[in-house]
Every structure is written in C-alpha cells, then in structure tokens.
Amino acid sequence: MSFVSRRAASMPHSVFTTMDRAKARAREAGLDIIDLSIGSSDLPPPASVLDALCHAVPDTATHRYPMHSDTRELRSAAQGYFQGRFGVTLDVEREVLPLIGAQEGLAHLLLAVTDPGDTILLPDPGYPPYLGAARLASLDVHFLALREERDFLPDLGAIPEDVRRRAKVLLLNYPNNPTSATAPLPFFEDAARFCREHGLLLVHDHPYAEMTFGEYRAPSVLQVEGALDIAVELHSLSKSFHMGGFRVGFAAGNAQALAALARVKGAVDFHQYLGIQRAAAHALSLPPEVARAGAAVFQARRDALVQAMRAQGWEVQLPRASMYVWWELPPAAGQDSLEFAQQLAVQTGLVLAPGSAFGALGEGYVRFALVREPGALAGAVERLAAFLAKGVEGAS
Ligand SMILES: Cc1ncc(COP(=O)(O)O)c(C=O)c1O
Structure with a gap:
C-alpha cells in the first residue's frame, strides 16, 4: 500500500534540507553560524504596514x-x-489578482494555463520551486541555459524548432535568483515577440x-507594447x-490567464487573510522612497x-539588483558545490547555497544571500578565505 502519489514522489529533493543538516552539525559543534543560504529578508516591514495590520x-x-x-x-493598490x-494601466477587475505569495501564484498558474504533457521553458539555473511547480502540473521541462558570457540571459533563438512548437509557457525571472542578473526592456521585447509568434x-x-x-530600476515585462x-x-x-512570512503578492497581466488562475485558486484557497491584504495594500501605496530605503x-x-571578496583577489560581479551575490568557485574549492558548501558549513559555520541547488548549470557556483549586516558579511569572507587556504578535503 502506498499513500504517496507519483506526483508527490516527483517533487525535487531540496538541497536546502541537506544544508540544514550541515548547519545543525556546525551548531552542535559550538560554531558561530553565519547563515547566508536563504534569501529571506531580515529587515522589518515598514512600521506603518505593521500598524495597518494591527488595526485590521x-x-x-x-x-x-x-x-x-x-x-x-x-487590487486597486x-x-x-x-x-x-511602470506607467502601465491595468484593469483592476480583470488584469490584477492577489496571490498568497508569488510561489503559490506560479504553481497554480501553471495548473491553470497548461495541460499534462505540455512543455515549459525554465531557466537553468533557476529558483528551485519552478521545477516542483512544473512537475505538479505534469509538464515536460526544457531548460534554457543562463550563462555568464550571455549575461545570464537565455538565447531564445537557440531553442529547437520542435520544442518551440510544443512549448506553452516561457518562464523568466529578472532581477534573477540566483545569478542576480538583470534584463533590459529590449530583451523582454524579444521574449514577448517570441511568445506571440509561437503561441x-x-x-x-x-x-x-x-x-x-543605485539609479537602476528593473522594468516590467508589461511595459512591452501589447x-x-x-x-x-x-x-x-x-x-x-520585507513581508516574506506574510505570504502576499499579486499577479498582473493577461485577463484570460488570470481568470483561469482565479478558477483554479477557487478550488484551493479563499485568498490571503484580509488584514494582511490591507497591510499589503498600504505597503503598495507608500511613496517609492520607502522601498528605496x-x-x-x-x-x-x-x-x-x-x-x-575583491580584497581577497577574487573575481566577482557587482550586482545591480536582487539579494544575492553569485560566485564561481575557484579551482581550490573542487568540482562539487554541494560537497563544498557542506564542508564549509560544518567546519566554519558559514552557510552558503550551493549552486547545484539551482540546476545543472549552477554547479561550480555558490550563492551568498545578503541577509546579514556588513560586518558579518566581511567576517564570512574571512572564514571562506581561511577555509580555501587550508585546502578543501577531497578537492581535486
Ligand atoms: C525568484 C523567486 N520567486 C519567488 C519567490 C517567492 O516569493 P513569495 O515569497 O512571494 O512566494 C522567491 C523567494 O525567494 C524568489 O527568489
């Protein structure tokens, strides 16, 4: 007898569970932990957002x-x-839908706009729940390589003809997790043209x-004409x-897709608690300076x-956005980012996300989440440098 569906069994194994065990071992050994593995903001939400919730x-x-x-x-907010x-006018009844976080929204959106056996184009490396959401919807996945030499933008022209014909969804994410790459509006224009041409x-x-x-502002895909x-x-x-635990977001865009999403969500949830919705509406109505701060x-x-990192002589890009620094491991670190990250955690208490957690092309990288104060981040680099200098056990 089994109470596990093939669907549940197909959910990807989370590397973060493995890292959590390594972190627990470091803690048991009495090491001070610097955990930069998860991109969860440590800042409080704006005080007036909390007030709005308390009033509700x-x-x-x-x-x-x-x-x-x-x-x-x-929706109005x-x-x-x-x-x-973004200077984009949305129809508040048809083109905006509240979500219980973007992650919930994506999983249900895929169920709403695809059928089992359809193909989805996913970035590699990419946010791990993308693959879980695709499997939940029984989709075939075609990965689009995000490579440093192309500024981590996929080459849409390189997608094979038969994949293009089968594909139903192209999923993009910029500013990007984990690479912290950004996409210019002309790239979104190309992507929109590609999607329109191929349905x-x-x-x-x-x-x-x-x-x-700095001065950089990330564009919205919806700024593209049509x-x-x-x-x-x-x-x-x-x-x-900074409201990760509140579980709130929204989808904006194509009215037909959002109506389908609302139908699927209708079978699953009753939206987020109204008090949190009010707090989110308040947040979205704040002057831009609040988010800038x-x-x-x-x-x-x-x-x-x-x-x-640069003071150590390491090469690393200065990200324009996101909460991450994506770093290609030096040869001294060996070939296996998970093994490296585990050893680093167990021996030094510094916890980073191994690149392989994000897909095959993440191998050879680690991701730093900027979730601690500057002093701790400088301390993290010192620990990492000492660890690399000592030589990683088993490293080739
Ligand atoms: C790319 C990406 N999408 C979605 C999420 C989750 O968003 P939410 O908290 O709104 O579900 C994250 C969180 O780290 C993320 O990095």
Whole structure:
C-alpha cells in the first residue's frame, strides 16, 4: 500500500534540507553560524504596514472568508503601484489578482494555463520551486541555459524548432535568483515577440522589482507594447517590503490567464487573510522612497561583501539588483558545490547555497544571500578565505 502519489514522489529533493543538516552539525559543534543560504529578508516591514495590520486584526469584518470582491482594495493598490512605477494601466477587475505569495501564484498558474504533457521553458539555473511547480502540473521541462558570457540571459533563438512548437509557457525571472542578473526592456521585447509568434504565455516572476541598487530600476515585462495579450507577471511583497512570512503578492497581466488562475485558486484557497491584504495594500501605496530605503540597506551589504571578496583577489560581479551575490568557485574549492558548501558549513559555520541547488548549470557556483549586516558579511569572507587556504578535503 502506498499513500504517496507519483506526483508527490516527483517533487525535487531540496538541497536546502541537506544544508540544514550541515548547519545543525556546525551548531552542535559550538560554531558561530553565519547563515547566508536563504534569501529571506531580515529587515522589518515598514512600521506603518505593521500598524495597518494591527488595526485590521480587531476588525471583525476581516475575520470572515474573503470573497473576490473583498480583494478590491489590494487590487486597486496594485493597480496604482503599477501605474506609478511602470506607467502601465491595468484593469483592476480583470488584469490584477492577489496571490498568497508569488510561489503559490506560479504553481497554480501553471495548473491553470497548461495541460499534462505540455512543455515549459525554465531557466537553468533557476529558483528551485519552478521545477516542483512544473512537475505538479505534469509538464515536460526544457531548460534554457543562463550563462555568464550571455549575461545570464537565455538565447531564445537557440531553442529547437520542435520544442518551440510544443512549448506553452516561457518562464523568466529578472532581477534573477540566483545569478542576480538583470534584463533590459529590449530583451523582454524579444521574449514577448517570441511568445506571440509561437503561441506561448510569457510568465515573468518579478519578486525583486524593488530590490534594485543605485539609479537602476528593473522594468516590467508589461511595459512591452501589447504584453497584456501574452504575459503574466508575478509580484511579491516578500522582498520589496520585507513581508516574506506574510505570504502576499499579486499577479498582473493577461485577463484570460488570470481568470483561469482565479478558477483554479477557487478550488484551493479563499485568498490571503484580509488584514494582511490591507497591510499589503498600504505597503503598495507608500511613496517609492520607502522601498528605496530598504534596498539601500541591501546595497550597502552588497558593497561590503563584494569589496571584501575583491580584497581577497577574487573575481566577482557587482550586482545591480536582487539579494544575492553569485560566485564561481575557484579551482581550490573542487568540482562539487554541494560537497563544498557542506564542508564549509560544518567546519566554519558559514552557510552558503550551493549552486547545484539551482540546476545543472549552477554547479561550480555558490550563492551568498545578503541577509546579514556588513560586518558579518566581511567576517564570512574571512572564514571562506581561511577555509580555501587550508585546502578543501577531497578537492581535486
Ligand atoms: C525568484 C523567486 N520567486 C519567488 C519567490 C517567492 O516569493 P513569495 O515569497 O512571494 O512566494 C522567491 C523567494 O525567494 C524568489 O527568489
């Protein structure tokens, strides 16, 4: 007898569970832990967002099941945000839908817009839940290589003809996790043209929209002319407003795809709690300087980490966005990023994400999440340098 479906059995094994065990061993050994493995913001949400939530909690109107009409406040705030930030006008009834986070949204969107056996184009390396979501929807996956020499942008022209014909969804994510690459609007224009020509839905996962540094502002796919015909973009409050645990975001874009998503979600959930929706609506209505202030904290951390790495003589890119630094391991680290990251954690207490967690092309890299203060990041580099100097056991 088995109570495990083939679907559940097909869910990818999480490398982060392995890393968690390595971290536990380091802790048991009494090591001080610097955990830079998970991209969960350590900053609090803006104080007025918490106030909005606190005000909502005693209001009994927020205690019932939220119906679609109850999501109007959040949809309107998302519409206002989109207009102000990207100059894109969305139909608040048809082109915006609240989500219980971008991750929930993607999994259900794939169930809503594809049929089993359809093909999806996924980035490699990419955010690990993409593969789980594709398997949940019983999709065939064709990976698009993100390589450093192409600035981690996929070569859409290199997709084989038969794959193009079969594919139903192209999934992109810029600013990118894990590479921290950004995409210029002309790349989105090419991607939109590709999707229109071949009948694909373009899904852009955009949780790092506000996690950008200096003068750089990440564009929206929906800024491309006619994009509402072929694209859906997933937004999240997790990074922009440090609300990862609140589980709230929204989808914007093609009305037909969003109507299908709403139907699928109708079988699964009743939307996020209304109090959290109100807090999210408040966050999206704040002046842009609020999100910029959070991003500036991450920018200072990026500077501290990259400066410390360069002081070691290591080559590393200065990211323009995201919460990550993606680093190609030096030869002294060996060939296996998971083995390297495990040993590093167990021996030094520094926990990084092994590149292989993000796909085959992530092998040979590690990802630093900028989730600690600059001093800790500089300390992390010192530990890493000492570890590399000592020589990694088993490294070739
Ligand atoms: C690329 C990407 N998409 C989605 C998410 C999850 O977003 P949410 O918290 O809105 O589900 C993350 C979180 O790290 C991410 O990096």
